Amino acid sequence: MSLRGKAAIVGIGETPLDRLGSKPGEPRKSTAEYLAWATRIALEDAGLSHKDLHDQGLAAIYTTNHSQPFWPEEVASIIGFTPSVALAGGNGGASSVSLLGHAAAMIAAGVVDLILVVAAAAPFSEHGRTRAEPMDTRDFEMPFGVMGPNCKISFVKSRYMYESGMTDDHFGKIAVTGRYHATLNPNAYLRKPLSVEDYKNSRLVSDPIRLFDCVLPANGGKAYIMASPQRAKSLRKPPVWLLGWGERENPTAGPRYRANPLITGIRECADSAFKMAGVTHKDIRCLNLYDDYIPIVMLQIEDLGFCKKNDKDFFEKTDFTFKGDLPIQTSGGMINCGQPSTTGGMLHVIETVRQLRNEGGERQVPNLKFAIATGLGAVNYGKNFGCTAAAILGNEV
């Protein structure tokens, strides 16, 4: 079954992001408070009330520093309602985009006509237990001093530079574009203008990954509400439709024991999403791409099919700003807006909705009809992301 036009996003909620708790004695909020806060904002945005959630659906995303095995039910108890279906986002940073498809399928099947998708994390203000790690990481990376994603994406960036000839000028251009958009986004955290020189002068944390390649951890909560077409048309804000969608878990480019780490599962997600949506690359005028690291944004632009692999020339010539040829990261991305652990990817869905509603303010992409949001999670041993998802959203069916 195609999910095209079967459900729409009707409400979005984003709490301010903060880093409270990083210094002793600061006032702090808990994950539960961010969850309730984001839900309240999303309900208001949709013109719905708390009682409209009764007997409807819930989708909750697991967070690294808080969740336990019964997390979706605990989230229902935090928000205070009794869902008739509970979905779990169990694929990290890809969850927000994966759940677009999972929620739409439930709605299309008629199980419910509203689903609240909500996620929060407070890594600075709530110091959780030591996290459980995938067995490959625990047994075959950590004993060698692999410092998490910084180290693993450094392998990817080092190979990308070697094969493509990209330099820190290319990566710097993407970093500067994101920060420029952040200066125009009142919800962004880092809003001071950045130059390519600033990027190149930022310290190496794991060569060749620099500080300004890296995402900014933060506390915060985010939510969106999906509705059936009938319900969507009667609510406060214009619906933003799910038109195309694709997910791949445990993807591999080549044999699993030696995959190409420069090709992500986004390539196959995009194939599915474009086929479902029935639109072409020329129709898409805005990309909000999962950005835990700058080079990953570039790999996704390639894998979505907007240019060839290793296309230095394309990255040099294209204007990626909101008024440009192919606007990307119009919110400033998680790198500038902050990443509350595995829930950070919600930002890209929320920003895509804002843009398609013409609510982008000073950074609004003109005459926008179709846009893409992506999600990525779990950096796998010897390759790249284990969890991948892409969605094409539009303001008309």
Added chain:
Amino acid sequence: MAEAAAREIKKPLPQMTPLNQPFWDGARNGRLIMQRCKDCQSWVWCPRPVCGECGSDRLEWTELSGRGKIFAFTVIREVVGRALRGFAPDIPYVTAWVDLDEGPRFCSNIVGCPIESVHIDMPVEVVFHDAGEGVTLPKFKPRS
């Protein structure tokens, strides 16, 4: 002395499981072994109950030469996460993806040479390091 040793923060060691035990037993005996599928001949790494290419459970632990080339590498300059604080005294050090001559990619450390001399495509060979508590880690040094 004993007090200083007690204060030393330990590095994480692999958790031995029925699935990965043969690999670590091999390393302790100076052998680099990995699973190979008897049906499609594909290598299987990291350890799995079935072949990732064809799904067969007819896997056989097979010895490799321990020779390969650096596919990608990084210089670790900062500790990230409490679990890895034990590596602080080693910084800066090199972690790398080594593509072994037989095919599989292995994540390890490059040792026995100046950091500045490490480069992609550098030929390397395995060297076995005693990490304590009965664990031996296969690391890699430049191949002459």
